[in-house]
Amino acid sequence: MNITELTNRLHAIRDRNDWKQYHSPKNLAMAASVEMAELVEIFQWLTEQQSHELSNDVLEHAGQEVGDIVLYLLLLCSELGLDMEQVVRAKLADSERRFAS
Structure with a gap:
């Protein structure tokens, strides 16, 4: 992913x-949260097993929601001046350090 x-x-x-006027960090964080809620809704009443066995249509819908979330997070990083790759790598390194066996 580039x-x-x-x-x-x-x-x-x-x-x-002409959407930049709406892309404040607050609005982008809220939009990402709304999209996350839409992803959660897909799984809301499924059993653990059912959540692993999504139909193609539901899997495609879940992918659309994941895409929405990632795109809003990219825009949020841009607005905040954060390098997404850098923050993800830093968080991963922190998790590796904290949760090493």
Whole structure:
């Protein structure tokens, strides 16, 4: 995944539609949260086993929601001046350090 390319493509869509005015960190965090809630809704009443056995249609829907979440997080990182790859690598290294066996 080339984060810079994806962010540039997102900015092109944002700019073409004059959405930057709505892309404050607060709004982007809230939008990501709403999309996460939509992902959670897919699994809400499923058993553990059913959550591993999604139909193709439901799996595609889940993928759409994951995509929405990631895109909002890319925009949020951009607005905050965070390097997504750097923050993810730092968090992963922290988890490896904290949870090493």
